[in-house]
Amino acid sequence: MNPSATSHHPTVDVHAHVLIPALQQAVAENDPEGFAALQALEVRRNGPESMANSGLMIKERWPQLTDLNRRLADMDSQGVDVQLVSPSPSHFYYFAAEELSLTLARQANEAVRDYVNNAPERLNGLGLAPLQHPHLMVEALDHAVLECGLLGVEIGSFAGTPGDPERTTVELSDPRLEPFWSRAEELGAIMFLHPFGCSLDERLDRFYLANTVSQPAENAVALSHVIFSGVLDRHPELKILAAHGGGYLPTTIGRSDHAWKVRPEAQRCAEPPSSYLRKIFFDSLVHNPRELRSLVEASGPGQVLLGSDYPFDMGSERPVDDVHAAGLPEAEAAAILAGNATRLGIAAAATLNTRATAQGA
Structure with missing residues (x-):
């Protein structure tokens, strides 16, 4: 057990990724036109300089994305006991048609399950939908939760039209998602909101703005759709975990509250938008001690969990140290590192399996 963990709870990193090369191969083989269109869109959105640098980064970090022993060694170095592993968001492939999309989701779920099963005392996982x-x-x-034993699924901030990834057709406020939210609430499944891509397109195609601006902007937009549409009023026990500290929304929520007061079209949620920050969970990956303190103040210390974005270069190589650097009260830091994950039901797969067996005995 990592000495930074409390005597009762392990230190848990809820934002860590694994690459599934077979998934990309399946997409390229089954929908080469859609895959080519997505690649062209990514080049346009990111620009050639960022695409080239990202390619080098992935090549350099390939062992961390695929080699379990390297991952476990890095976790030990970081002081992390348990990782909640999710597929790289590049695997969303939201352009895929119905049959292929289900095949890809099942393949991703099974790949994460198999990966976790190689170190169930240190890992747990999320699938795709x-x-x-x-x-x-x-x-x-x-399939992810009941058949593969995963804790939930990772979802993007929006989805494009199948066959046309440039045109947005599904926002998280979409009424068609109501059965999904209901089932997730019923299962107690975690919905890990992780953006990939941004509809601002070429406006962000230089200086790596396609990541530094788009990710927090997309988080803010997606969470605003959830809040203002009343999703959390209808599903108060829904477990939404937002990457990157929820982006721009938590620390600029005053403007949303003001809109809720003065604009009729912004009053489709029952309470001021800021109140829903106490119902959403956030990772700690904000890259700045002051911003982490602000996130904790906005959402409450019970809503923030340790996140590293392992092993990408926009993540943190010392996530536990980052939490301590914020100078939070000891109890709040302990909650972020361990206690909140335990409360949310996040633990190593082996721990949960042992608990389930004991309860069924």
């Missing part, structure tokens, strides 16, 4: 096909989301979620 095809956001571009809301009527298929429940089936994919059931």
